Amino acid sequence: MFTINQLVQPETIEEAAAILAANKSSMILGGCAFMRLGAQKIGTAIDLSKLGLDDIKELDDEIEIGAMATFRAVETDPVLNEYFNGVLPKAVSHIMGVQFRNIATVGATVFSKYGFSDLITPLLALDAEVELFNGGRMPLTEFLDKPPAKDILTRVMIKKNQRQAGYQNLRKSTTDYPVLNVAVANLQNQWRIVVGARPPRAKLAAQASAAMSKGNHSAENIEQAAQLAAEELSFGTNMRGTADYRRAMCRVLVKRAVTGVLQCRSK
Amino acid sequence: MQIEVTINNKKTTLEIEPDELLADTLRAQGLLSIRQACDTSGCGLCTVWIDGQPTLSCSTLSFRVHGKNVTTIEGVPEEAEAFARVLAAEGADQCGFCSPGFIMTVLAMKNELPNPSEAEIKHYLTGNLCRCTGYMGQMRAIKKYLGGE
Numbered sequence: 001m002f003t004i005n006q007l008v009q010p011e012t013i014e015e016a017a018a019i020l021a022a023n024k025s026s027m028i029l030g031g032c033a034f035m036r037l038g039a040q041k042i043g044t045a046i047d048l049s050k051l052g053l054d055d056i057k058e059l060d061d062e063i064e065i066g067a068m069a070t071f072r073a074v075e076t077d078p079v080l081n082e083y084f085n086g087v088l089p090k091a092v093s094h095i096m097g098v099q100f101r102n103i104a105t106v107g108a109t110v111f112s113k114y115g116f117s118d119l120i121t122p123l124l125a126l127d128a129e130v131e132l133f134n135g136g137r138m139p140l141t142e143f144l145d146k147p148p149a150k151d152i153l154t155r156v157m158i159k160k161n162q163r164q165a166g167y168q169n170l171r172k173s174t175t176d177y178p179v180l181n182v183a184v185a186n187l188q189n190q191w192r193i194v195v196g197a198r199p200p201r202a203k204l205a206a207q208a209s210a211a212m213s214k215g216n217h218s219a220e221n222i223e224q225a226a227q228l229a230a231e232e233l234s235f236g237t238n239m240r241g242t243a244d245y246r247r248a249m250c251r252v253l254v255k256r257a258v259t260g261v262l263q264c265r266s267k
Numbered sequence: 268m269q270i271e272v273t274i275n276n277k278k279t280t281l282e283i284e285p286d287e288l289l290a291d292t293l294r295a296q297g298l299l300s301i302r303q304a305c306d307t308s309g310c311g312l313c314t315v316w317i318d319g320q321p322t323l324s325c326s327t328l329s330f331r332v333h334g335k336n337v338t339t340i341e342g343v344p345e346e347a348e349a350f351a352r353v354l355a356a357e358g359a360d361q362c363g364f365c366s367p368g369f370i371m372t373v374l375a376m377k378n379e380l381p382n383p384s385e386a387e388i389k390h391y392l393t394g395n396l397c398r399c400t401g402y403m404g405q406m407r408a409i410k411k412y413l414g415g416e
Contacts, residue, residue, distance in 0.1 A: 007268065007285035007330060033308050033326045036288065045285060049331065072320070097394010099314050099323045099372065174393050175309060 002035050004045040013154060016046050017133045020150055028152055030108020031070065033100055053107070053154060056080065065156045067107025071095055071119070074106060083158075084126055085264055087165035087183065091122045096175045111153040113144055113201050116177040120144070121196035122167050123156065124204060125183035131155040144201060163187040166260040168253040169197075172240060179241045180249050184257035189215055193225065193258070195250055198235045205229035208254065217262055226254040270333040274298070275342030281329075289315070289324040289332060293339060300340045300367040311395035314368035314375075315339050321375040323394075340367045346374050353412045359404030361397075369395045373409055383413070 005025075010016040020026050025043030029035075053066035058079045065074065071092040074080055080088050095101055095118055109117050110130060120140070128140045133152040135143075140156070169181035178197040185192045191212035196202030208229035211221065235246040271280050274296065283292055290313045293301050302312035303325055313325040316338040340347050347370050354360050354370075369392075376383060376391045383391065388409055397405065 002286060004284075004286035009330075029328070032328055033323070035328075036326060037307060042286075047330070093390070096309055097311050097372075098375075098391055099311055099321045099394050100308050100326070102317075102320050102322045103308075103326055 002038055002040045002042065004042045006044045007047060008044060009047045009050050011050055013048075013051055013133055013152065016048060016051065017152055019044060019046055020152065028111075030067075030111070031103045031105040033103045048107075048152070051154075058160070062160055063158045065106050065158075067105065067111075067153050067155060069106045071101035071104045071106070072098060074119070075101060083160065084122075084163050084165040084185065085261075087122045087126070087167050087185070088119070091118045091167045091169075091181075091183065094118055094169060094171065094174075094178070106156060107153045110140070110143075110156060111151075115199045115201045116197050117202065118169065118178060118181060118196075121181045121194050121202040122165060122183035122185075123158070124194040124196075124202050125165055125185040125192045126158050126163060127185075127192060129157045131157065141204060161187055164261050164264040166257045166264070168257045168260075170249050170253065177240065180246050180253060182250070182253040182257045184254070184261050186212075186261050189213055191225075191258075193229055193254055195229060195233055195254070198233060198246055198250075199238050199240070200234070200236060203233055205233055205254070207232045212258060222255055222258050222262075225258060226251040229254045268330065270330055272332045272334070273336045275338060276336075283329045285328075285330060287329040289327040289329045289337070292329040293324060293337070298339045298341055302364060302368060304364070305396070309394070309396070310365070310368075311372060312365050312368040314371045314395070316371060316375060319375070319378065321372050338371075340371055343371075343374060347371075350374065350408070350412050354405065354408045357404040357408040357411070359400050359408045361399035365395065365397045369397065369405070373412070377413065385410075 023044045027042045029045050029047050054068040055066045056069050056077045057064045074092050075089045109119050130140050130143045131137045131154050135151050163185050165185040167183045169178045171178050181196045183194045191209045193205045193208045194202050208225040211225040230247045230250040235243040237243045290301050290303050304310045304312040308326045314321050315324045318335050372395050
């Protein structure tokens with residue numbers, strides 16, 4: 001069981017960052033939904049509830065998701081349901097039950113770079129950016145490749161555009177973690193094909209995306225893109241599936257996701 | 268540390284530990300309908316409402332309900348009994364261990380979704396596990412309850 005020695009609820013992000021930096025055993029609290037599964041000993045737990053980071057805002061040219069926004073907020077948000085074929089609400093709606101989604105937060109999932117995440121995969125497909133207090137604003141792709149650092153993720157931003165997107169996942173049971181997930185997005189024939197829960201964290205299939213972006217949407221080309229995704233990414237084995245099984249399923253899910261996006265009508 | 272919280276419409280001040288979980292806090296207040304079962308945030312037996320939203324009390328740190336309204340099944344006795352009677356009539360209660368959390372989720376769904384389809388009902392209730400019933404009786408009960416039968 002985890003323990004918390006001291007809890008602080010800073011009023012400003014600067015204060016939160018100072019406390020985080022000052023204490024080696026300090027830690028930012030997210031939704032804490034998985035906390036009880038571990039045995040962490042937290043010296044100073046920093047709760048961001050008072051920083052107003054739980055909103056999802058539609059700005060002029062982007063959608064901003066606060067780090068403390070819950071999965072349920074993502075699932076039910078009208079703007080996120082309107083854009084990108086509602087890919088983000090659809091992706092998080094698979095995560096356990098509504099009670100859990102009322103706890104788990106966007107910031108904790110993204111900052112922790114969970115391999116099994118249902119959210120990171122479509123965020124990567126949508127070419128999202130993240131904002132960190134120390135690290136500043138950067139593409140999610142770049143953030144995921146960086147080594148872990150003590151920082152505070154404050155927001156996730158997605159450009160508002162006509163991007164069409166789709167999400168596919170394979171689970172052993174409804175509320176289990178995904179064996180594999182795939183998100184695909186297309187903006188003006190620039191495709192992004194992302195595969196997650198490999199089980200390592202989600203990654204862009206660059207060659208497969210490039211193949212689709214050539215503009216040939218024939219069944220053969222889709223098949224080739226799906227094959228490229230399966231070949232260029234690495235897959236691992238865990239209790240939910242073998243690497244070979246995931247590779248085989250990658251082809252299937254990419255094909256389904258691409259086909260689904262091609263069938264979408266422009267907004 | 269101290270928190271002020273309204274539990275079942277009664278405002279109260281509680282002394283809690285920073286790492287205390289809401290399920291433990293509520294049970295210490297004598298609210299024994301809160302079941303602690305799966306330990307993995309997956310079964311829904313500990314479901315309570317926080318400001319009307321169904322939430323896992325086993326995975327919510329107690330300090331997070333400061334200034335909020337927490338409702339357990341003890342706080343909605345009439346609505347709970349009305350649905351529980353339909354559950355029992357459909358043979359869907361069996362051991363009854365999951366019933367408090369399940370009933371709280373069904374009541375939350377009733378408040379949130381006006382006329383849920385069968386698919387919406389199933390989706391809303393995926394976080395509530397029951398080892399006895401196989402869910403068929405529960406589905407019959409929900410449909411009858413929502414249909415006002």
